[in-house]
Amino acid sequence: MGFKSCVLPVLWAALAASSAFAQGELTVYRGSLVAGQPVSGKVALLPDGIVFIDDEKPESSFFAPRSIIQSIAADAEVATIQLSKGVRDRAGSSNRVILRFSAASEATAVQRWHGNSPAAAPAGEAGAGVMTFSAQRKKRLRGNTDGKLIIDNERLMFESTDNASESRRWDLKEIKELKHDNPYELEIRPFRGDKYELILSGSGMDNAQFREIVDRVTKSRTAR
Numbered sequence: 751m752g753f754k755s756c757v758l759p760v761l762w763a764a765l766a767a768s769s770a771f772a773q774g775e776l777t778v779y780r781g782s783l784v785a786g787q788p789v790s791g792k793v794a795l796l797p798d799g800i801v802f803i804d805d806e807k808p809e810s811s812f813f814a815p816r817s818i819i820q821s822i823a824a825d826a827e828v829a830t831i832q833l834s835k836g837v838r839d840r841a842g843s844s845n846r847v848i849l850r851f852s853a854a855s856e857a858t859a860v861q862r863w864h865g866n867s868p869a870a871a872p873a874g875e876a877g878a879g880v881m882t883f884s885a886q887r888k889k890r891l892r893g894n895t896d897g898k899l900i901i902d903n904e905r906l907m908f909e910s911t912d913n914a915s916e917s918r919r920w921d922l923k924e925i926k927e928l929k930h931d932n933p934y935e936l937e938i939r940p941f942r943g944d945k946y947e948l949i950l951s952g953s954g955m956d957n958a959q960f961r962e963i964v965d966r967v968t969k970s971r972t973a974r
Contacts, residue, residue, distance in 0.1 A: 776794060776795070776796060777794070777795040777859075777863075778792050778793065778794045778795075779792065779793045779795075779851055779852075779856050779859075779860075780792060780793075780851070780852060781793045781802075781849050781850060781851045781852075781856070782849070782850045783802055783804075783839060783847070783848070783849060783850075784828070784848035784849070784850055784900065784907060784909050784917075784919075785839060785840070785841040785848075785919060787914060787915075787917055787919075788850065788909065788914050788917060789804055789805075789806075789810075789839070789840060789841075790805045790806070791803045791804045791805045791811070792805070793849055793851075793860070795859075795860065795863050798815055798816050799813055799814055799815040799816050799819075800813070800814045800819070800831070800860075800863075801813050801814075802814075802839070802847070802849070804839070804840060807840055810838075810839050810840035811839075812837040812838060812839055813837075814831065814833060814837050814847065816864075818833045818834045818835045819831060819832075819833060819834075819864060820832045820833060820834050821864070822860055822861045822863075822864040823861065823880065824854070824857040824858045824860065824861040825857070825882050826854050826857070826898075827850055827851045827852065827853060827854050827856070827857050828848060828849070828850050828851075828857055828882070828898065828900075828909075829848070829849045829851065829857040829860045829861060830846065830847075830848050830849075830880050830900075830902075831846065831847040831848075831849070831860075832845070832846055832880075833845040833846065833847065841919075844904065846880075846902050846903075846904065848900060848902075848907075850909065880900065880901070880902045881900070881901045881902075881959060881962070881963070882898060882899065882900050882901075883898070883899040883950050883951075883952070883954075883955060884898060884899075884950070884951045884952055885897055885898060885899040885908065885936075885948045885949065885950050885951065886948065886949045886951070887908065887910070887916055887946060887947070887948060888947040888948065888949050894949065895910050895913050895916040896910065896911050897909050897910040897911050897916065897917070898911065899936070899948060899950070901963055901966070903922075903966060904921065904922060904970075905919055905920065905921055905922060906919075906920050906922060906925060906938065906963070906967075907919045907920075908938075908946060908948065918946060920938070920940050921970070922966055922967045922969075922970035923967075923970040923971050924940050924941055924942070925938060925939070925940055925941075925967050926939045926940060926941045927939040928960070928963065928964060928967065930955065930957075930960045932954075933950065933953070933954030933955055933956060934949060934950050934951075934954040934955075935947070935948070935949060935950070936948045936950060936955060936960075
């Protein structure tokens, strides 16, 4: 089932939509792909799969058939999709797709499409292997930047909700050091680039969660 035969007919219909709509068995939402810098586009729900249409680079759009979707977890306006096989976007291939919508109800609708319970995930969790925390990037000269910290088995991401240029994504093996002096502060030091200091809200990050993240970083360096 190739991209051209499955996605292109949907692509033209979706490009005509400026907001969420439903027509027959097609539903389309505006959304963004969380991949370092957010990638704006449209998300189309079909009976047999999900299409993400990249606004700027349509050739980087992808189709994820139902047969490879293992789970979809909704956390506020973010939907995390776990796949048994990787899909390729402009950032490369991944078996986890994280989509951000304009409203929590849209993320929940994507979860319902897959047949999952809409019950909220426990604090700090957003589906198997994914940890999420409300956070702010701490800056000395300018005001803090609101966002969300997302960690899965491959990457650590800070997605800013008010300034896209502040969003960052690191592969776990790119992280040199993590500091966690208390439940509400986390410092990320990559091998390349500036450190990121985050202030966590809510219940923060406990020691067990921090150890799990450090374990993932350590394993990523030894994986072949």
